[in-house]
Amino acid sequence: MASYDVIVIGSGPGGYVCAIRAAQLGLKTAVVEKMKTFGGTCLNVGCIPSKALLAASELFEEVSHLDGFGIEVGKPTVNLEKMLGHKSETVDANVQGVAYLFKKNKITSHQGTGRIVGKGKVEVTDENGKTETIEGKNIVVATGSDVARLPGIEIDEERIVSSTGALSLNKVPKKLLVVGAGVIGLELGSVWRRLGAEVMVVEFLDRILPGMDNEVAKQFQRLLQKQGIAFKLGSKVTGVETKGETLKASVEPAKGGDAETIEADVVLVSIGRVPYTEGLGLKEAGVETDERGRVKTDGHYRTNVDGIWAIGDVITGPMLAHKAEDEGVAVAEIIAGQAGHVNYDAIPNIIYTMPEVASIGKTEEQLKDAGVEYNVGKFPFSASGRARAMRATDGFVKVLADKKTDRVLGAHIVGPSAGELIQEFAVLIEFGGSAEDLARTCHGHPTLSEAVREAALGVAKRSIHI
Ligand SMILES: Cc1cc2nc3c(=O)[nH]c(=O)nc-3n(C[C@H](O)[C@H](O)[C@H](O)COP(=O)(O)OP(=O)(O)OC[C@H]3O[C@@H](n4cnc5c(N)ncnc54)[C@H](O)[C@@H]3O)c2cc1C
Numbered sequence: 371m372a373s374y375d376v377i378v379i380g381s382g383p384g385g386y387v388c389a390i391r392a393a394q395l396g397l398k399t400a401v402v403e404k405m406k407t408f409g410g411t412c413l414n415v416g417c418i419p420s421k422a423l424l425a426a427s428e429l430f431e432e433v434s435h436l437d438g439f440g441i442e443v444g445k446p447t448v449n450l451e452k453m454l455g456h457k458s459e460t461v462d463a464n465v466q467g468v469a470y471l472f473k474k475n476k477i478t479s480h481q482g483t484g485r486i487v488g489k490g491k492v493e494v495t496d497e498n499g500k501t502e503t504i505e506g507k508n509i510v511v512a513t514g515s516d517v518a519r520l521p522g523i524e525i526d527e528e529r530i531v532s533s534t535g536a537l538s539l540n541k542v543p544k545k546l547l548v549v550g551a552g553v554i555g556l557e558l559g560s561v562w563r564r565l566g567a568e569v570m571v572v573e574f575l576d577r578i579l580p581g582m583d584n585e586v587a588k589q590f591q592r593l594l595q596k597q598g599i600a601f602k603l604g605s606k607v608t609g610v611e612t613k614g615e616t617l618k619a620s621v622e623p624a625k626g627g628d629a630e631t632i633e634a635d636v637v638l639v640s641i642g643r644v645p646y647t648e649g650l651g652l653k654e655a656g657v658e659t660d661e662r663g664r665v666k667t668d669g670h671y672r673t674n675v676d677g678i679w680a681i682g683d684v685i686t687g688p689m690l691a692h693k694a695e696d697e698g699v700a701v702a703e704i705i706a707g708q709a710g711h712v713n714y715d716a717i718p719n720i721i722y723t724m725p726e727v728a729s730i731g732k733t734e735e736q737l738k739d740a741g742v743e744y745n746v747g748k749f750p751f752s753a754s755g756r757a758r759a760m761r762a763t764d765g766f767v768k769v770l771a772d773k774k775t776d777r778v779l780g781a782h783i784v785g786p787s788a789g790e791l792i793q794e795f796a797v798l799i800e801f802g803g804s805a806e807d808l809a810r811t812c813h814g815h816p817t818l819s820e821a822v823r824e825a826a827l828g829v830a831k832r833s834i835h836i
């Protein structure tokens with residue numbers, strides 16, 4: 371029986387990064403993966419393919435709006451097959467990259483579904499039903515998450531789709547109905563709107579992007595509406611009739627009331643994701659899960675069963691690839707006897723639309739609820755020379771700093787390259803920096819990052835350019 375120091379079940383961003391770090395630390399490591407390729411949700415049907423389509427569709431939209439720059443081009447057209455080809459090429463390059471890294475780090479891979487069958491034992495069943503049992507001193511559960519479903523609405527991945535189907539539609543729908551105004555709904559809704567679909571988003575709550583800073587979410591909703599996405603907030607989809615050419619969705623006010631019918635060619639169900647532990651044998655192994663099916667850990671990725679650890683989407687916390695990666699590094703270091711650690715106050719959250727939305731640390735609402743006194747610094751991109759030169763002036767940078775200590779507690783950005791700019795705050799927060807630290811740091815001119823500095827200056831009410 372093959373024997374290892376660490377067996378990682380799942381090769382998503384949590385699992386593959388954990389395996390690489392464990393191997394770097396000299397641990398004999400194996401990965402068990404049931405998909406044909408490595409990389410999990412993120413590389414195969416998540417972050418990477420969605421960003422490939424967001425990049426392509428953004429260019430398509432930009433090309434139609436170049437006249438302001440004095441560039442005149444004919445009306446562009448979409449070759450969807452080629453665009454999907456670009457997506458597949460991007461995915462292939464990334465998943466092959468992980469296979470290369472496994473080889474480079476001498477990580478053994480076992481293809482098949484892993485099931486914990488006893489202390490330190492994992493049974494791997496391949497697609498032909500052939501089984502093999504391997505042994506490990508440590509087992510890391512990194513099995514990720516799956517799409518949350520709506521009762522009575524069956525996802526066929528052609529007309530009623532999850533994100534997976536929405537990344538592979540073979541024609542641009544005339545009408546796309548998105549259920550859920552979260553990250554997936556707004557990113558993929560944007561892709562198909564840019565390519566020509568009429569998009570309506572139905573959201574249960576009376577706001578989009580729950581959890582994001584309210585002011586940011588409101589401004590972002592206005593910008594998306596300006597781009598042509600329609601919203602129906604405080605509403606829920608209760609059923610979808612699939613008979614006939616057109617889908618008929620029943621939509622009701624969340625608080626109750628009369629239903630209305632909304633027609634669509636495609637319905638995207640994006641109401642969240644749930645931890646995935648099916649067939650893993652957790653119950654039999656005595657591993658505890660919480661009320662939402664997440665594997666319970668002690669805060670240091672240890673489950674209640676000695677030698678079994680868990681990381682990524684399958685445990686508590688934001689379902690983000692970089693959170694899973696950092697937990698992968700931390701758990702490998704803890705297993706190797708080091709002090710692995712993740713700072714959950716410094717995890718950026720980015721929505722890759724145009725403009726982008728990015729956030730880190732606390733929102734104003736969270737600070738108010740916690741009774742923390744804070745100062746706000748804000749700077750609009752309309753006052754940035756670089757943003758004007760790029761004709762990308764929508765949005766702002768907002769910094770929240772502790773009133774007494776000036777320590778930065780949160781930052782929120784809507785605007786061009788928000789996802790890159792937020793990383794300045796990631797470093798600042800990680801180092802316990804103050805708004806003044808950032809405000810006194812020389813920033814290159816003309817760059818979008820000057821808006822970050824100006825917002826930091828704004829905390830002390832001394833912005834220069836507004
Ligand atoms: C459309 C979409 C877009 C996204 N975009 C972003 C983004 O831009 N940025 C971001 O940070 N996050 C994004 N996410 C979220 C991100 O994909 C997840 O947070 C991340 O993949 C979680 O990593 P993980 O390693 O925990 O699990 P996963 O990536 O889900 O990997 C789990 C792996 O375990 C395997 N597995 C499960 N059970 C078994 C078993 N019993 N045996 C063997 N293998 C098993 C699965 O096949 C899978 O490969 C996106 C998600 C979606 C759906």
Ligand SMILES: NC(=O)c1ccc[n+]([C@@H]2O[C@H](COP(=O)([O-])OP(=O)(O)OC[C@H]3O[C@@H](n4cnc5c(N)ncnc54)[C@H](O)[C@@H]3O)[C@@H](O)[C@H]2O)c1
Binds near residue numbers: 578606642720
């Ligand atoms: N750029 C990124 O980082 C990125 C991109 C895509 C996905 N993801 C991750 O994937 C996960 C899943 O994304 P998601 O967008 O599906 O979930 P989400 O949790 O971000 O949003 C789901 C939305 O659906 C709403 N909702 C729930 N039930 C509903 C119902 N019955 N009717 C109408 N609305 C309903 C919720 O109120 C919420 O606004 C997220 O946790 C996210 O972190 C991240």
